[in-house]
Amino acid sequence: MSVPSRLGRYPVRRRIGAGAFATVWLAYDEQLDCPVAIKVLADNWTEDQHVRQRFIEEGRFLRKVESPHIVSVYDAGELEDSRPFLVMSYADQGTLADRLELEPLTVSQSLHVIGQVGAGLHALHQRGVLHRDVKPANVLFRTVEVGGERQVSAMLGDLGLGKAMDMSSRLTMIGGTPSFIAPEQAQGEPLDGRADQYSLAALAYLMLAGRAPYDHVSLSAAADPGPLPPLDNGLPDDAEKVLATALSKDRGGRYPDVPSFVEALDSALVDHTEEPPTWIAVDEDLTRPEPRVDSNASPRRAQRVRAAAGASALVVGLVAGYSAQRLVATEQTIWDSTNSISVTVPDDWTRVVDAEPWRAPGGTTDEPSVAAGDAEGWNGITDPGEGIFIGVLPGESLPTGVPERPECGASGGAVPGRHLGGESITVEFTGCSDDGGITIERTVQVNADQLLRVQVRAGDRAVAYDVIDSITTPGL
Known part of the structure; x- marks a missing residue:
């Protein structure tokens, strides 16, 4: 695929990644003097009005939310060939999936990420939007400045499965990644914010235990999860109880909302965090406009830089109810139109x-x-x-x-x-x-x-x- 010189008013630097339904390009906003990610609907879906509408709806869902922990949509437009595009914030520090492939996070780092992702989900829920696909590949990292120092901040991307809560009672298409979705979502039932809470708890378990709580390969398995496996990593029983509550098969047994779960987990792990807290370090190689791999670099460093080339596994997403288990440049999971x-x-x-x-x-x-x-x-x-x-x-x-x-x-x-x-x-x-x-x-x-x-x-x-x-x- 040739690199376009411009998309709308934005000069293009390189392709970040491509999926079945969209391609994402790293471009530059000359007016605001900053890099942006531009997501363009694939040309073979231009005439499919259902897919096209879902693509546009993703931008509208994202625009409803003003949160530093949700990918922002700055602009939208249409190319000369009628393909719509979304101009979005660029995740220059890759994804949680990238980071976990390289090394585990500490307890403090994990709570830092859980708190920020939880804040993003709460912001969505307050605007009446469900995410419905919280997983490592959809947790994106970017560099921000806090008190004159650069830090890594987490944000949620890919609302291709997002739905307004007032529509969820009429939702019939099942979407999401089996190992991270709530049982009621796998069964196609009406959803509320507790479904996203379940997914966040599964993500928290993954970061704290080093493995996902379940390894479901199908929606039918996700619909009927077994007992939660023990953490087995020296963390207090209270933390395991908090996770078990948020991962209750019956949504009525979960916390009333995401902030309640995050607060309970923070309290359970207060004695197991570092002082001062250790944030995720900024990786300088990932902020470069072009991916580079030094022939003298260590294998872990080279792997990190290669991961950044598809770093925004970001928002390539599969739209219209199709789910992807790993939105990186290596493989994707696709579904038929009936799921x-x-x-x-x-x-x-x-x-x-x-x-x-x-x-x-x-x-x-x-x-x-x-x-x-x-x-x-x-x-x-x-x-x-x-x-x-x-x-x-x-x-x-x-x-x-x-x-x-x-x-x-x-x-x-x-x-x-x-x-x-x-x-x-x-x-x-x-x-x-x-x-x-x-x-x-x-x-x-x-x-x-x-x-x-x-x-x-x-x-x-x-x-x-x-x-x-x-x-x-x-x-x-």
């Missing part, structure tokens, strides 16, 4: 995404499906690329075989197995293109009267199976 199927794919595979239902050959009804690839025609015979197609079709038993691939040189034969809780058959094809690679065809009996058809094309066998094994079907 029945999800799959995690390499970032390059989201250049072409189709989340609309399909009708199987010979079928009479539209069924859920999702496809993603690295280019138009990725699944064609001529000039094939990499990607995946997943589609539901009616069927009470597995077929005797899977579609043939006459363009491929060899087939490993049908291999029976069990996947997604049902019987399956899988066939590997090789020699399908001049540059090698593999094509996998799989059919799964996901329930009594539905089959799941899967086709994966990849240049690497391990990548192909990583993708195919990431498929979930919470809505089937």
Whole structure:
């Protein structure tokens, strides 16, 4: 993708990251003399009025809130090709996901982040907006000056799933990341601020324990979480009780609001914080306008700088109810338009995404499906690329075989197995293109009267199976 010289009145420096629905560019506001992040709707979604409206709504939700701990929208506009864009605050210090990959936070640092994210959520709730996707990749860090000293401040980004509270009772589309969403959200029930409180508590548990409280891979698992695992890290029982309260399966057992939870956790850990408090240090490498990696830098430093290149995993977000488990430049989780199927794919595979239902050959009804690839025609015979197609079709038993691939040189034969809780058959094809690679065809009996058809094309066998094994079907 070529770098545009300008977006609206803003000169562009470089691309920060790209997702299935938007690209984010680092640009410069010459009038205000500061860097900004510009989020532009992907051109293949310009004509989709539903996605377009959700994109615009994100900007409107963000504009409702005046808080240093919520990503700000400074401007909005439309390019010559009719694509809308949002001009937003730039997170020059990466994300919480980036930081936790490098090193754990101290108790004081964790409380510092929890308090600021909690303040951002409270500001949203006071304006009648739910976030609905609080997770490490959506906690962004930026440099601020306090008392003449530079500090790192946390803010919440990506309101692609955000909803006005007065709309939540009519909400039918389920969104969010399974390991961090409240049970009532996973079940598609009407929501209030206690759903965001649950997500914040899951985030707090992750920072304090070094692991998430749950490792849900589907919405059905998130809808029925088991007992909270113990922290097992020497922190007081009172802290564990606070987290257990905020993570109650029944929302009626949680704190009445986010500030009450934050205050209770602060009180429980008051004797376990440093004096004076230790804030997260500013990383000078991340503030540079261009990402640099010094060949003499340590591996940890190089990793940190590489993370910054996609630092604003920031606000790339998947809009219109699609959720992403890791909004970094390596992989993304995409959903079909009915939230029945999800799959995690390499970032390059989201250049072409189709989340609309399909009708199987010979079928009479539209069924859920999702496809993603690295280019138009990725699944064609001529000039094939990499990607995946997943589609539901009616069927009470597995077929005797899977579609043939006459363009491929060899087939490993049908291999029976069990996947997604049902019987399956899988066939590997090789020699399908001049540059090698593999094509996998799989059919799964996901329930009594539905089959799941899967086709994966990849240049690497391990990548192909990583993708195919990431498929979930919470809505089937």
